[in-house]
Amino acid sequence: MSTVTATAANLSVFVLLIAVAVSAQSTPTTSYTNHTVGGPAGWFFNSSTNSSATNYSSWASSQIFNLGDFLIFNTNTNQTVIQTYNETTYQSCIADDAAGNDTFQYGGGRENFGELLTIALPLTIEGTNYYFSDADDGVQCQRGMAFEIDVAHGLGLPPSLNQPPPPPYIEPPGPDTAESPPITVGGSQPSDGGCLRIGANLVWVLLCALLALSLRP
Ligand SMILES: *[C@@H]1O[C@H](CO)[C@@H](O)[C@H](O)[C@H]1NC(C)=O
Ligand SMILES: *[C@@H]1O[C@H](CO)[C@@H](O)[C@H](O)[C@H]1NC(C)=O
Ligand SMILES: *[C@@H]1O[C@H](CO)[C@@H](O)[C@H](O)[C@H]1NC(C)=O
Ligand SMILES: *[C@@H]1O[C@H](CO)[C@@H](O)[C@H](O)[C@H]1NC(C)=O
Ligand SMILES: *[C@@H]1O[C@H](CO)[C@@H](O)[C@H](O)[C@H]1NC(C)=O
Ligand SMILES: *[C@@H]1O[C@H](CO)[C@@H](O)[C@H](O)[C@H]1NC(C)=O
Ligand SMILES: *[C@@H]1O[C@H](CO)[C@@H](O)[C@H](O)[C@H]1NC(C)=O
Numbered sequence: 001m002s003t004v005t006a007t008a009a010n011l012s013v014f015v016l017l018i019a020v021a022v023s024a025q026s027t028p029t030t031s032y033t034n035h036t037v038g039g040p041a042g043w044f045f046n047s048s049t050n051s052s053a054t055n056y057s058s059w060a061s062s063q064i065f066n067l068g069d070f071l072i073f074n075t076n077t078n079q080t081v082i083q084t085y086n087e088t089t090y091q092s093c094i095a096d097d098a099a100g101n102d103t104f105q106y107g108g109g110r111e112n113f114g115e116l117l118t119i120a121l122p123l124t125i126e127g128t129n130y131y132f133s134d135a136d137d138g139v140q141c142q143r144g145m146a147f148e149i150d151v152a153h154g155l156g157l158p159p160s161l162n163q164p165p166p167p168p169y170i171e172p173p174g175p176d177t178a179e180s181p182p183i184t185v186g187g188s189q190p191s192d193g194g195c196l197r198i199g200a201n202l203v204w205v206l207l208c209a210l211l212a213l214s215l216r217p
Contacts, residue, residue, distance in 0.1 A: 032068045032158065034120075037131075042074035043081065045133065045140045052144030056131075060147040065123055066154025068161060071131070073107070073119040079133040079140060081106040081119050090130035090148065093141035105134075122161050123151045 037043050041054035073081050082095045084103040089095060095103055106119045123129065132146035156162075 030155075032070075032155065033064075033066070034070045034072050035063050035065065036072045036074065038074075043079055043133070043145070044075060045079055045135070045143070045145050047078075047136070050139075050143055052140070056144065056147035060149050063149070065129075065149045065151045067123055067126060067151060067156055068154065068158045069123045069151075071121045071123065073121070075107060075117060075119065076113075077107065077115040077117065078113050078135060079107065079145060080135050081121070082132050082134050083121060084130045084132075085125060085128070087128070087130065090132060090146065093132060093134060093138035093146070095134045123149075124157060124161055126151050126153055 038054045038056055038059050043056075044053040045051070046053065075081070080095075082089075082103060082105050084090055084095070084098065086098060086102045089098045089103055095105055106121065107117055127150065128148055129151055130146075130148045132141040134141060135145075
């Protein structure tokens with residue numbers, strides 16, 4: 001009985017230390033976010049009222065953007081999505097003159113108007129990113145279909161968006177190499193019960209070791 005109580009006491013000290021360590025962590029970014037552009041209003045222009053469905057600048061200023069986040073445009077083929085890093089292009093509301101690698105177009109350009117579509121764009125470059133619709137010869141953009149965001153580093157790009165170029169093609173092994181012994185990757189298990197694996201942070205390694213001690217019968 002008394003050993004159980006002692007273990008429980010150790011455990012509660014451990015939990016307290018965890019809470020202190022967690023509250024001392026200063027990085028607010030812990031995951032990637034999908035930002036639905038315009039919120040429930042989506043990315044729409046009403047040509048009868050000549051206005052955007054919502055104030056996109058105002059929406060953008062309510063969000064925090066980091067590398068690896070996505071912008072989700074819920075829209076239809078009446079609008080386009082132009083992404084640019086070029087402020088001149090953004091201010092002009094026209095993508096046609098854009099040259100080179102700094103401007104990309106998504107959506108629109110379909111045969112049918114009003115066809116629903118969702119466009120998901122990852123944020124891959126830190127700093128100012130600009131978005132607008134160049135439909136109706138720039139009128140949509142002039143009338144509110146435009147916003148800029150500032151992309152912070154956050155967690156950095158996840159591996160899925162930061163792939164190195166694929167390795168060069170290698171001829172598959174022929175029948176004569178089939179008997180070569182398998183290569184063993186990786187070594188022995190860590191001897192600390194796994195504490196070194198949960199992170200490089202010294203505090204966490206110590207806490208993990210403390211837990212291992214407190215759970216010892
Ligand atoms: C965010 O959007 C991307 C692209 O559509 C998708 O692959 C991912 O699963 C979404 N993440 C979340 C948390 O919804
Ligand atoms: C555009 O606005 C008018 C007037 O508010 C409204 O009647 C119409 O349904 C809107 N059109 C679209 C496509 O939302
Ligand atoms: C919409 O606004 C643009 C410029 O802001 C103007 O040139 C155009 O005539 C307007 N269209 C309508 C239908 O009011
Ligand atoms: C949109 O909101 C911004 C503030 O976030 C404001 O400066 C701007 O005038 C608004 N635009 C319109 C068309 O109301
Ligand atoms: C931005 O785009 C304009 C054309 O819209 C082009 O003349 C200019 O060189 C571009 N600027 C940069 C830094 O690429
Ligand atoms: C475009 O290419 C130039 C030169 O190759 C490079 O310096 C620049 O960072 C690129 N811009 C973007 C947005 O990728
Ligand atoms: C899309 O644009 C077409 C042509 O301007 C218009 O007739 C239609 O009402 C628009 N649809 C929506 C859903 O805005």
